[in-house]
Amino acid sequence: MNKKSRLFRLVDVLLLSLAAAPLVGGVVLQVLTKPPSQGISISGARIHFTLPAPLQALPITEAQINSWIVIVSLFFLCLYMTHGLAVRPETKRQVIAEWLIEQTESLVANNMGPYFKGFAPFVAAIMGLSAVSSLLTLLGMYPPTSDLNVVGGWALLVFFLITYYKLKAGPLYYLKSFAEPVAFLTPLNVIGEIATPVSMAFRHYGNILSGSVISVLVAAALQGLSRMVLGWLPGVLGSIPFLQIGLPAVLSIYFDVFSGCLQAFIFAMLTMLYIANGFPADEYEKRKSHKQNKVKQA
Amino acid sequence: MQTLDVISVNVWLMLISLLNLLILFLLLKKFLYKPVQNMLAKRQEAVDKEYAEAAEANEKAQQDQADWQERMEHAQEQADRILHDAAATAQEHSDRMIAAAKEKAAGVMRQAEAEAVLERQKAEDDMKREIVDVSAKLAEKMLGRELRHEDHQAIIDTFLDEIGESYDTTK
Numbered sequence: 001m002n003k004k005s006r007l008f009r010l011v012d013v014l015l016l017s018l019a020a021a022p023l024v025g026g027v028v029l030q031v032l033t034k035p036p037s038q039g040i041s042i043s044g045a046r047i048h049f050t051l052p053a054p055l056q057a058l059p060i061t062e063a064q065i066n067s068w069i070v071i072v073s074l075f076f077l078c079l080y081m082t083h084g085l086a087v088r089p090e091t092k093r094q095v096i097a098e099w100l101i102e103q104t105e106s107l108v109a110n111n112m113g114p115y116f117k118g119f120a121p122f123v124a125a126i127m128g129l130s131a132v133s134s135l136l137t138l139l140g141m142y143p144p145t146s147d148l149n150v151v152g153g154w155a156l157l158v159f160f161l162i163t164y165y166k167l168k169a170g171p172l173y174y175l176k177s178f179a180e181p182v183a184f185l186t187p188l189n190v191i192g193e194i195a196t197p198v199s200m201a202f203r204h205y206g207n208i209l210s211g212s213v214i215s216v217l218v219a220a221a222l223q224g225l226s227r228m229v230l231g232w233l234p235g236v237l238g239s240i241p242f243l244q245i246g247l248p249a250v251l252s253i254y255f256d257v258f259s260g261c262l263q264a265f266i267f268a269m270l271t272m273l274y275i276a277n278g279f280p281a282d283e284y285e286k287r288k289s290h291k292q293n294k295v296k297q298a
Numbered sequence: 299m300q301t302l303d304v305i306s307v308n309v310w311l312m313l314i315s316l317l318n319l320l321i322l323f324l325l326l327k328k329f330l331y332k333p334v335q336n337m338l339a340k341r342q343e344a345v346d347k348e349y350a351e352a353a354e355a356n357e358k359a360q361q362d363q364a365d366w367q368e369r370m371e372h373a374q375e376q377a378d379r380i381l382h383d384a385a386a387t388a389q390e391h392s393d394r395m396i397a398a399a400k401e402k403a404a405g406v407m408r409q410a411e412a413e414a415v416l417e418r419q420k421a422e423d424d425m426k427r428e429i430v431d432v433s434a435k436l437a438e439k440m441l442g443r444e445l446r447h448e449d450h451q452a453i454i455d456t457f458l459d460e461i462g463e464s465y466d467t468t469k
Contacts, residue, residue, distance in 0.1 A: 043302070044304050044305075045301065045302050046302075047302060053310055055310075056308055056309050059308065061302055061311070064311065064314060064315075067315065067318050071318060074326075075329065081330065082329060082330060082334060085334065085337045086337070087337065087340050087341045087344055097334050098334060101330070101331060121323055121330070124326055124331075125319060125322040125323040125325075125326050128326070129322050144315075147311075148305055148306065149308050149311035149312050150311070152307070152312045152315070153313065153315025153317075154319050157316045157320065209304070
């Protein structure tokens with residue numbers, strides 16, 4: 001099937017545009033709702049509206065909306081990549097999809113072992129959501145990863161997973177593991193346990209936010225420098241911050257692209273390592289064989 | 299427009315974010331990993347099948363080859379035997395023909411010999427008679443009278459026999 005049917009092409013175009021539409025919508029929303037900036041301001045995500053909720057009001061923020069944009073976009077991208085799968089690959093996107101899946105699967109298998117084979121899509125979800133969220137800054141949108149609540153939610157999920165797999169060997173074993181290697185270290189162990197998700201969340205959020213802050217500060221500083229050095233130029237020329245050309249772009253490549261992808265990778269790696277290390281494989285095997293023996297005896 | 303604080307903690311936002319990640323995980327699993335993994339499994343199956351078929355074909359080819367080799371050897375043997383048989387038959391045939399020819403030739407020779415003997419006998423008799431006649435006529439002429447034929451005949455016969463014997467001995 002060298003020549004794709006028209007319907008096939010139509011679906012392709014439709015899926016691609018559906019993947020792009022949320023991003024375009026996000027940019028449009030940003031343009032429509034963002035107030036003109038007044039000087040240097042470093043603040044959290046803008047709140048579109050607030051819903052009443054028990055315990056704490058629920059604000060619907062840019063970060064939430066941008067997260068959903070990323071999810072919808074990635075979903076349609078998945079549909080596009082798996083559209084027209086064939087045993088003999090005919091499309092580049094199939095090769096890319098296979099490569100992605102093989103890479104994530106081998107990464108998970110290498111870092112977590114065969115027991116956690118099903119974690120490949122989860123790790124891919126963390127990487128994709130985190131990286132694309134961070135890269136939203138390239139479109140001028142607010143990156144959800146610089147909101148502590150977003151990254152904190154992910155870290156919380158990872159914490160639940162760590163605890164779930166630790167509990168696989170029984171609640172008693174789990175509790176006993178806090179008193180290792182000696183009993184009086186228990187408070188430290190508890191703190192360490194809680195510190196895991198907190199440190200993960202703050203690391204990711206802090207890196208992305210600090211990138212934005214540094215970018216804003218450098219841009220502002222360059223503007224001031226430009227006014228100081230080139231202010232003598234006549235008319236409009238004097239008010240154009242020429243020195244802002246160049247350096248902010250380099251910083252953006254580092255903070256937005258490189259740091260964004262790196263933090264996504266780090267978050268995924270930490271997730272894998274914490275879950276795999278927390279899982280007491282030997283004890284779990286022992287329990288399992290013990291249970292099987294009991295079943296046999298009964 | 300209001301904004302969140304730079305460091306703000308909101309339980310609901312965290313919960314939403316947690317669910318977002320879960321939802322994306324499920325979406326990726328269902329719409330990216332499952333189809334591609336199914337396809338990869340199918341490909342593996344197809345490859346395995348191809349390999350099995352190739353192995354089968356190879357085995358069959360080898361068997362065929364062995365079969366043909368055996369048959370060829372058989373054919374060689376058969377050809378040898380046929381040639382051998384043919385040669386033997388031809389030899390026998392030719393022997394028989396030669397023998398027949400020889401016999402025939404011997405028969406012809408024998409007949410010819412017998413005929414020759416007969417001819418000779420006849421010729422001898424003829425000569426004898428001629429000589430008798432000539433000598434009788436000669437004697438008649440010499441004596442001037444006619445001899446009695448029977449007497450004469452007797453004399454000449456004895457004479458001729460003597461000559462014949464002496465001739466035979468001298469020969």
